[in-house]
Amino acid sequence: MGKVTGFKEFERKNISYAPVKERIKHYDEFITPLNKKEIVKQGARCMDCGVPFCHSSYGCGVANLIPRFNDLVYKGEWEAAFRTLMSTNNFPEFTGRICPAPCEGACVLGINDNPVNIKSIEYAIIEKAYKKGWMKPQIPKNKTGKKVAIVGSGPAGLAAANQLNKAGHSVSVYERDKRIGGLLRYGIPNFKLDKKKVVQRRVNLMKEEGVEFITNAHVGVDVSVKKLQKKYDALILCGGASEPRDLPISNRDAKNIHFAMEFLSQCNSKVEGESFSKEDEIVATNKRVVVIGGGDTGSDCVGNSIRQGAKSIMQIELMPKAPPIRDANNPWPLFPRIFKLSSSQEEGCDMDFNVLSKDFIKDADGNVSGINCVKIKWGEKGFDEVEGSEFVLKADLVLLAMGFLGPQQSGLIAELDLESDERSNVKTRGFATSKEGVFAAGDMRRGQSLVVWAINEGRECALEVDEYLSKKPSMLNSKDGSLYEYKVLKN
Ligand SMILES: Cc1cc2nc3c(=O)[nH]c(=O)nc-3n(C[C@H](O)[C@H](O)[C@H](O)COP(=O)(O)OP(=O)(O)OC[C@H]3O[C@@H](n4cnc5c(N)ncnc54)[C@H](O)[C@@H]3O)c2cc1C
Numbered sequence: 001m002g003k004v005t006g007f008k009e010f011e012r013k014n015i016s017y018a019p020v021k022e023r024i025k026h027y028d029e030f031i032t033p034l035n036k037k038e039i040v041k042q043g044a045r046c047m048d049c050g051v052p053f054c055h056s057s058y059g060c061g062v063a064n065l066i067p068r069f070n071d072l073v074y075k076g077e078w079e080a081a082f083r084t085l086m087s088t089n090n091f092p093e094f095t096g097r098i099c100p101a102p103c104e105g106a107c108v109l110g111i112n113d114n115p116v117n118i119k120s121i122e123y124a125i126i127e128k129a130y131k132k133g134w135m136k137p138q139i140p141k142n143k144t145g146k147k148v149a150i151v152g153s154g155p156a157g158l159a160a161a162n163q164l165n166k167a168g169h170s171v172s173v174y175e176r177d178k179r180i181g182g183l184l185r186y187g188i189p190n191f192k193l194d195k196k197k198v199v200q201r202r203v204n205l206m207k208e209e210g211v212e213f214i215t216n217a218h219v220g221v222d223v224s225v226k227k228l229q230k231k232y233d234a235l236i237l238c239g240g241a242s243e244p245r246d247l248p249i250s251n252r253d254a255k256n257i258h259f260a261m262e263f264l265s266q267c268n269s270k271v272e273g274e275s276f277s278k279e280d281e282i283v284a285t286n287k288r289v290v291v292i293g294g295g296d297t298g299s300d301c302v303g304n305s306i307r308q309g310a311k312s313i314m315q316i317e318l319m320p321k322a323p324p325i326r327d328a329n330n331p332w333p334l335f336p337r338i339f340k341l342s343s344s345q346e347e348g349c350d351m352d353f354n355v356l357s358k359d360f361i362k363d364a365d366g367n368v369s370g371i372n373c374v375k376i377k378w379g380e381k382g383f384d385e386v387e388g389s390e391f392v393l394k395a396d397l398v399l400l401a402m403g404f405l406g407p408q409q410s411g412l413i414a415e416l417d418l419e420s421d422e423r424s425n426v427k428t429r430g431f432a433t434s435k436e437g438v439f440a441a442g443d444m445r446r447g448q449s450l451v452v453w454a455i456n457e458g459r460e461c462a463l464e465v466d467e468y469l470s471k472k473p474s475m476l477n478s479k480d481g482s483l484y485e486y487k488v489l490k491n
């Protein structure tokens with residue numbers, strides 16, 4: 001612990017955002033990070049707790065060695081901080097931007113003060129590492145001769161590929177989309193995570209390290225799983241949980257009602273220069289947009305609709321509004337369930353809670369023109385409609401952002417005839433599926449989650465696959481920072 005009284009002397013400082021008027025004119029990232037002097041002070045706020053809850057199971061999903069890198073940043077030992085960070089997290093440039101930071105929710109300082117700004121410190125370390133050239137390709141010295149195919153290039157697939165490649169196995173990643181990254185590329189908006197400057201930067205590095213990427217390869221549809229099983233020594237399925245929850249109310253077949261991901265994937269593809277035909281393109285320009293679902297996916301729809309010039313945006317949610325501070329059944333160190341406007345909501349949208357969509361209204365041309373809604377009241381056994389509270393929301397575009405049910409069952413899962421759990425996710429013991437040599441990780445195994453958990457799944461699965469292939473304890477097993485990565489970096 002560098003500065004014993006740091007937490008008493010320094011206030012938490014947050015990153016700032018470009019003014020709304022400016023940032024809604026473009027799709028670029030709009031944060032202004034803290035400067036070096038300020039980051040050092042933020043590191044000094046860490047109390048180096050005896051039990052650091054920030055990296056307990058309540059906190060960081062990859063068990064980042066947070067007090068250690070906080071201290072190193074405070075002391076100005078940035079390269080050591082970088083190596084410490086990389087020892088547990090393959091992609092801090094992603095999590096440093098888009099992680100909701102459960103570590104901060106669990107930070108001990110957060111009990112009676114503002115938690116340490118861990119996410120900003122993580123961002124500062126990794127961006128400095130890129131600038132200084134410390135992020136070099138880690139090419140394995142020895143190859144094992146074993147071959148692994150990974151299906152899906154989201155954060156789980158990328159983390160597994162990164163780890164297994166370091167262990168000397170030959171790794172090929174099969175991706176059905178045109179570009180690599182899964183939801184990092186097609187779901188999360190560019191203004192939160194830049195596709196070329198951040199996602200592609202890392203993909204390029206992984207290519208230099210020897211990972212093979214095969215795009216436009218839909219396994220179970222264009223590419224036979226059986227052939228992959230013959231060609232590779234192990235198969236890891238990281239296909240995500242892309243089956244969206246639908247809203248099967250009357251007039252669901254009206255035109256201009258879309259799942260959030262149909263809209264978001266187009267928005268992200270357009271930022272990368274792709275175009276769509278008039279019939280296929282989903283646009284919010286000059287439309288009254290209603291987003292159904294009050295979570296982050298809905299919020300991403302709001303941010304994109306604003307940038308496209310929507311006439312109005314209303315986001316509705318079935319659940320009540322979260323309280324402004326933790327309530328009694330959500331104590332520290334649990335992830336705080338409190339209401340906070342997202343940066344996209346801040347840019348301008350109306351919101352309403354406890355709203356049930358009863359049916360869609362369709363005009364004479366078959367287009368959606370509104371939604372019949374009613375307010376609801378939650379009780380012990382669910383909700384009741386509030387009598388007399390019916391209202392109509394006018395809409396020209398409706399985006400359904402009500403979560404995801406699980407992985408797509410047709411194709412890959414069906415061809416392999418894999419067992420599923422009660423939530424329709426791929427059932428595993430450890431990370432091994434019901435089929436010999438086939439493993440699963442990420443949202444496909446645990447259900448829709450967070451990037452940090454997907455990275456963790458990819459890492460843990462890689463460890464198991466490494467042991468399966470080499471029949472001995474894995475070198476990848478280093479959660480203590482003693483560090484396989486150190487050795488590789490020094491070579
Ligand atoms: C709109 C949106 C915004 C989000 N924002 C955040 C956020 O800000 N922060 C956060 O922490 N989490 C966020 N999440 C959640 C997070 O993105 C996911 O939990 C995470 O990406 C899951 O990683 P994954 O690798 O398991 O799957 P995915 O990222 O879904 O990747 C799966 C990949 O597998 C490919 N694939 C599937 N089947 C096949 C097949 N048969 N053949 C070949 N390829 C296949 C898919 O095309 C896809 O590229 C968001 C989710 C959504 C939907």
Ligand code: SF4
Pocket residue numbers: 045046047048049051052053054055066067070106107108109116118
């Ligand atoms: S819980 Fe907070 S104060 Fe304690 S070690 Fe972790 S970051 Fe530092």
